[in-house]
Amino acid sequence: MKFEFYNPTHLIFGAGTLSQLGEIAQKHGKKVLIVTGGGSVKRSGVFDRAVASLKSAGVAVAECTDIEPNPRITSVARGADIARKEGCDVVIAIGGGSTMDASKMIAAATLYDGDPWNLIGHGQDNWVIPTRALPIITVPTLAATGSEMNKGAVISNDESKVKSFVQANCLFPKVALVDPELTLTVPKDQTAYGVCDIITHVTEGYFSGIDGTPIQDRFAEGVIISAIEWGQKAVADGSDIEARTQVQWASVVALNGWVQAGTNYAPPVHMIEHALSAHHNITHGAGLAVLNPAYMRFVAKARPDRFAQFARRIFGLSGVDKDDLTLAMAGIDKFEDFLRSIGCPTRLSEFGIDDALFSQYAEDAVLVVHDENGHLPGRPPLSKADIVTVLKSAL
Amino acid sequence: MKFEFYNPTHLIFGAGTLSQLGEIAQKHGKKVLIVTGGGSVKRSGVFDRAVASLKSAGVAVAECTDIEPNPRITSVARGADIARKEGCDVVIAIGGGSTMDASKMIAAATLYDGDPWNLIGHGQDNWVIPTRALPIITVPTLAATGSEMNKGAVISNDESKVKSFVQANCLFPKVALVDPELTLTVPKDQTAYGVCDIITHVTEGYFSGIDGTPIQDRFAEGVIISAIEWGQKAVADGSDIEARTQVQWASVVALNGWVQAGTNYAPPVHMIEHALSAHHNITHGAGLAVLNPAYMRFVAKARPDRFAQFARRIFGLSGVDKDDLTLAMAGIDKFEDFLRSIGCPTRLSEFGIDDALFSQYAEDAVLVVHDENGHLPGRPPLSKADIVTVLKSAL
Numbered sequence: 001m002k003f004e005f006y007n008p009t010h011l012i013f014g015a016g017t018l019s020q021l022g023e024i025a026q027k028h029g030k031k032v033l034i035v036t037g038g039g040s041v042k043r044s045g046v047f048d049r050a051v052a053s054l055k056s057a058g059v060a061v062a063e064c065t066d067i068e069p070n071p072r073i074t075s076v077a078r079g080a081d082i083a084r085k086e087g088c089d090v091v092i093a094i095g096g097g098s099t100m101d102a103s104k105m106i107a108a109a110t111l112y113d114g115d116p117w118n119l120i121g122h123g124q125d126n127w128v129i130p131t132r133a134l135p136i137i138t139v140p141t142l143a144a145t146g147s148e149m150n151k152g153a154v155i156s157n158d159e160s161k162v163k164s165f166v167q168a169n170c171l172f173p174k175v176a177l178v179d180p181e182l183t184l185t186v187p188k189d190q191t192a193y194g195v196c197d198i199i200t201h202v203t204e205g206y207f208s209g210i211d212g213t214p215i216q217d218r219f220a221e222g223v224i225i226s227a228i229e230w231g232q233k234a235v236a237d238g239s240d241i242e243a244r245t246q247v248q249w250a251s252v253v254a255l256n257g258w259v260q261a262g263t264n265y266a267p268p269v270h271m272i273e274h275a276l277s278a279h280h281n282i283t284h285g286a287g288l289a290v291l292n293p294a295y296m297r298f299v300a301k302a303r304p305d306r307f308a309q310f311a312r313r314i315f316g317l318s319g320v321d322k323d324d325l326t327l328a329m330a331g332i333d334k335f336e337d338f339l340r341s342i343g344c345p346t347r348l349s350e351f352g353i354d355d356a357l358f359s360q361y362a363e364d365a366v367l368v369v370h371d372e373n374g375h376l377p378g379r380p381p382l383s384k385a386d387i388v389t390v391l392k393s394a395l
Numbered sequence: 396m397k398f399e400f401y402n403p404t405h406l407i408f409g410a411g412t413l414s415q416l417g418e419i420a421q422k423h424g425k426k427v428l429i430v431t432g433g434g435s436v437k438r439s440g441v442f443d444r445a446v447a448s449l450k451s452a453g454v455a456v457a458e459c460t461d462i463e464p465n466p467r468i469t470s471v472a473r474g475a476d477i478a479r480k481e482g483c484d485v486v487i488a489i490g491g492g493s494t495m496d497a498s499k500m501i502a503a504a505t506l507y508d509g510d511p512w513n514l515i516g517h518g519q520d521n522w523v524i525p526t527r528a529l530p531i532i533t534v535p536t537l538a539a540t541g542s543e544m545n546k547g548a549v550i551s552n553d554e555s556k557v558k559s560f561v562q563a564n565c566l567f568p569k570v571a572l573v574d575p576e577l578t579l580t581v582p583k584d585q586t587a588y589g590v591c592d593i594i595t596h597v598t599e600g601y602f603s604g605i606d607g608t609p610i611q612d613r614f615a616e617g618v619i620i621s622a623i624e625w626g627q628k629a630v631a632d633g634s635d636i637e638a639r640t641q642v643q644w645a646s647v648v649a650l651n652g653w654v655q656a657g658t659n660y661a662p663p664v665h666m667i668e669h670a671l672s673a674h675h676n677i678t679h680g681a682g683l684a685v686l687n688p689a690y691m692r693f694v695a696k697a698r699p700d701r702f703a704q705f706a707r708r709i710f711g712l713s714g715v716d717k718d719d720l721t722l723a724m725a726g727i728d729k730f731e732d733f734l735r736s737i738g739c740p741t742r743l744s745e746f747g748i749d750d751a752l753f754s755q756y757a758e759d760a761v762l763v764v765h766d767e768n769g770h771l772p773g774r775p776p777l778s779k780a781d782i783v784t785v786l787k788s789a790l
Contacts (some may be wrong), residue, residue: 001409001640001644002410002411002412003408003409004405004408005408006403006405006406007402008401008402009401010400010401011399011400011656013396013398013399013400016397212637214620214625215618215644215645215648217617218613218617218620219614219617221613222609222612222614222616223613225609225613226609226610229609245396246607246610249396249610258653261406262644
């Protein structure tokens with residue numbers, strides 16, 4: 001193990017913490033740009049409570065609404081224009097992963113003179129990785145992407161049909177204000193897709209990481225076991241605040257870098273899914289539910305012992321009288337059963353997606369991140385042909 | 396769960412990373428104060444390698460040597476004097492927990508005009524918690540205290556026989572440069588005491604924390620299981636770099652706050668041990684080995700289900716046909732067996748300590764941290780009489 005870890009985000013976690021927003025924001029600036037999505041935070045009253053807290057702390061407010069799912073670079077540019085015009089010195093994201101990712105890039109684009117698409121990696125020669133951004137405060141209303149406490153953002157370009165990402169230290173939120181009460185109104189299907197996103201963040205590191213990381217293995221297994229247990233409860237009863245709390249906490253820990261520290265983490269399933277959802281407007285977590293078991297079955301053959309460990313430690317399956325690969329496949333079946341049990345799709349056909357663009361998705365998936373052979377990093381790295389094979393098995 | 400988490404230390408981990416020290420230090424200042432202990436880092440050549448790296452990066456060096464085990468406030472004052480006289484703008488700790496803790500307080504005391512003992516909590520009316528410190532870089536040469544990546548320091552006052560602590564955000568190291576190669580020369584007994592320190596950081600949170608923290612439970616269990624497995628190997632063969640690496644990593648994760656986030660962590664065993672080692676010059680980790688099983692047997696009665704979970708998940712014991720308390724006690728026996736197997740003492744008599752000062756230790760243990768009843772926080776909180784009972788059972 002040889003690695004670095006750094007995450008300076010101040011996490012404030014717990015039911016009811018939204019009321020602290022004004023007090024927190026005033027430490028970072030005088031006028032905030034609140035970024036929101038399609039309007040659910042207004043319907044739920046969360047927006048009004050946030051504004052009231054800000055105003056009572058003497059913080060002025062401007063607004064950027066209507067960040068779409070799979071947020072577009074045009075929305076980033078629009079947000080940055082508002083921030084500049086209104087003289088905002090802080091960006092507050094209130095919403096899910098799309099809103100948080102767009103907010104991070106709005107915070108960076110506000111201080112950048114060029115085309116904001118330059119800041120996102122999309123195979124260009126001169127990727128301008130951001131070094132400055134307005135202070136960012138994240139207020140997640142969905143447990144899923146983990147964007148609340150990390151330095152990443154995923155942004156789409158509707159023109160070129162590319163969905164890609166950037167990671168930069170200036171994108172770490174100053175504060176992640178994580179109030180599980182805000183997720184109580186998330187519908188059943190979105191709750192399930194969020195749980196799938198959380199688990200995929202952890203499984204793909206678990207399966208693509210290096211050997212010799214026993215503590216990280218246990219951390220990862222702990223998050224997966226807990227997300228399965230409490231995810232089921234949150235889907236079954238959305239008003240269960242204890243379940244919402246545990247799932248929200250799982251979201252934070254699944255992708256703030258700590259579970260993956262030192263594992264040489266690679267996110268191949270996310271990369272393939274991004275290619276898919278750039279072409280089809282499907283929910284990210286639902287796309288992952290389809291792709292992750294297909295991916296697991298493909299790579300299990302190269303590393304059956306690792307998948308056998310997954311089967312044993314996550315699902316308590318016994319390996320007596322079974323070879324590792326048989327046990328591995330039984331574990332993946334169990335995992336797929338779980339996804340189905342909470343209402344996730346597990347086949348591309350459920351989205352009406354056929355094999356017409358499989359080569360294109362494979363091409364797009366390796367566009368930004370690839371090794372010297374042009375393969376998607378992972379264990380093993382996937383060639384474009386491998387990606388097509390995975391996609392075919394998910395039809 | 397309602398909590399905050401913040402840890403901005405930049406962790407650089409891995410065998411061979413010591414060579415990066417100069418390059419790292421020059422980002423934080425021009426002249427460093429290197430703080431060391433009894434001389435082992437000079438004998439091992441680590442000091443010379445550190446100085447060579449610093450000099451080649453154009454960083455000037457001053458020295459504060461001879462920080463003793465259970466470091467004293469007089470050494471802190473001496474170090475701060477040197478830092479001021481030499482015009483140092485960075486403090487680098489190269490050593491174990493004592494050296495790191497003293498270095499943190501030297502960094503704070505250099506910028507503080509009063510008596511540095513004011514900065515340490517010891518029951519005084521006006522505890523001056525530090526708000527400023529020189530940048531700190533930790534280079535641990537022992538896997539034990541976790542001080543390398545947290546904001547705490549434990550300091551003793553030889554005059555008043557008080558050993559106490561402070562926690563402050565300014566004490567977070569800017570960088571923790573953690574090179575497991577530097578621990579290859581640690582003798583067998585100190586290696587074992589370090590493993591015990593690591594495990595105790597986790598067990599006392601695990602047993603004293605709130606209910607409803609399933610992810611943190613798994614994190615804690617993962618650290619304990621791994622520290623037991625790899626600790627045995629590191630004690631058996633000190634030259635096993637893989638074992639040294641895993642134990643060093645366990646040290647970092649056991650007390651950088653992440654495993655305990657949201658659990659309402661209390662460290663009762665550490666508090667009792669501090670009282671003991673303020674009066675007797677015993678190694679902190681060895682003191683913990685004696686006190687922890689005694690403490691566990693005492694509090695298990697109040698929370699047998701938690702200890703039964705420990706027995707099942709850490710040692711794989713089966714609870715079939717056993718009540719929780721029986722299973723709990725069997726788990727604690729196993730834990731004590733493990734401590735003995737790596738050469739730790741488990742009785743006060745092994746230090747030649749009798750019951751003469753038991754009331755005094757109990758008094759000292761609650762001096763700094765106590766609840767409204769004067770009890771030592773934990774689950775349950777311990778009265779002074781409880782502490783004496785625990786001590787008696789460890790005779």
